[in-house]
Amino acid sequence: MLKTINLRTKSHTDFIDITGLINQAISESKVDSGICIVYVPHTTAGVFINENADPDVVYDVKNHLEKLVPWMNNYKHMEGNAAAHIKSILTGNSINIIIENGRLLLGTWQGVFFAEFDGPRNRKVYIKILRG
Known part of the structure; x- marks a missing residue:
C-alpha cells in the first residue's frame, strides 16, 4: 500500500511530528507485521527519527543544524538555498521502520519527523507499507 501525506510547512525551518499520520496509514492498511518505508521526494527537506516527548530536543536540533550549516555562506548554488540542500543530505530523505x-x-x-529546510512550502511524504 502506498499513501501520500500532504503537508504545509509554516516556516523556513520546520519540524513536523508525523508519527500519528504514519500509524494511521498503517491502521488503514490492516498490516499487522511488516516494514514501513517513509520517503520525502524533496531535495531541501528530510525525514528522521528522534525524541518527540520534549520539544526542546527539536529546538536544539534546529539551532545546531543552523550553526553547522548557516543559511548565508559562500555557497555557489545560485538559488540561494544551498544550506537547505546540505541539511537534507544530513537528515536523509527516507527511513525504514518495523x-x-x-x-x-x-x-x-x-x-518520526518531517524536516523542512526551505519553507514555507507544500510538501509530500510517501509511505509504503509492506506486509511481512
Missing part, C-alpha cells in the same frame, strides 16, 4: 502489532516499532520516546 511494523509490529499494527504500529511502528519505535522506542518509548521516539517519533
